[in-house]
Amino acid sequence: MDKLRDVFDTSYRRLVGQLYGVCGDLAEAEDVVSEAFARAAAHRRTFDAVDNPEAWLRTVAVNVARTRFRRRAMGDRLLRSSRTTETRHPDLASDRLALVAAMRTLPHAQREALALHYFADLPLHDIAVAAGVPVGTIKARLSRGRSALAGLLDAPAREDDHA
Template sequence: MDEDEFDALYNASYRRLCAQLYAMIGDFDEAAECVQEAFARAWAHRRKMSSVDYPEAWVRTTAYRLAVGRWRRKKYAGRAADRAVGARTEMPAVDESHVALVAALRQLPEAQRQAIVLHHIADLPVHQVAAEVGAPTGTIKARLARGRAALAELLAEDNPGAVWKEA
């Protein structure tokens, strides 16, 4: 992948990837940092990127894995600090400025949230979601169905008078 192709990939997908990762993890600054780091890694491996079928998917997967790794390190660091101090730190509540959808997405199990975001927000077909996640297509379909049902319940709880229509 040459510099012009890389620039085209970055310009075409950076904002979209930030939005998708934000929907998955619920923290825009963290999402943007992970996407930037993923692009830095893609640049470092740009010779290999020429043979990748879906470079944007590679960057998205890398960014997501970076976000999960950061979350795990923070979680572990918090536990170590709690043991050192002898107190349990409370996790902050979901910020009220988050949109209802992101707040509801954060309540889903990780596998369902990832499938929902990749299929409905990233607009990837089910077979590509399955390839990115490394799960069978049937499993992704089940995660999507369960995730949509859970989202409908969560969103209905937040807005009990609303009538939800299927698209």
């Protein structure tokens, strides 16, 4: 069996899970990961030469997601994905759905940093390299994103306390 097939078999689901946090939509995550594998197939020599094929595919998938994000109006994308995620994927854990829904409201750069750090478990340096920014910028994005998420995810609990 060839390298690309082996990597697909071992990494596809994990990459989709990681990109789900970046994209905020499972179908979109599946699309960008599939696109990354298609690009790997189209550039076999490059792909076969990389030391860490999963990291290479993740970087390609994140870049595909960024490009798609830039091409769409944010409001249209959020509206479309928020209407369909829960009905298409009722088996996903409700906590994860709530987290991803809250993450959708964050700026793309914060959402990407949070997803790569917490869903993909990447170190700060690797996230900085993938994003093309200094590590300090990633730290700031993570801090701001965590603060925003804390406010968003605690909001219902605070409302219940006042009832």
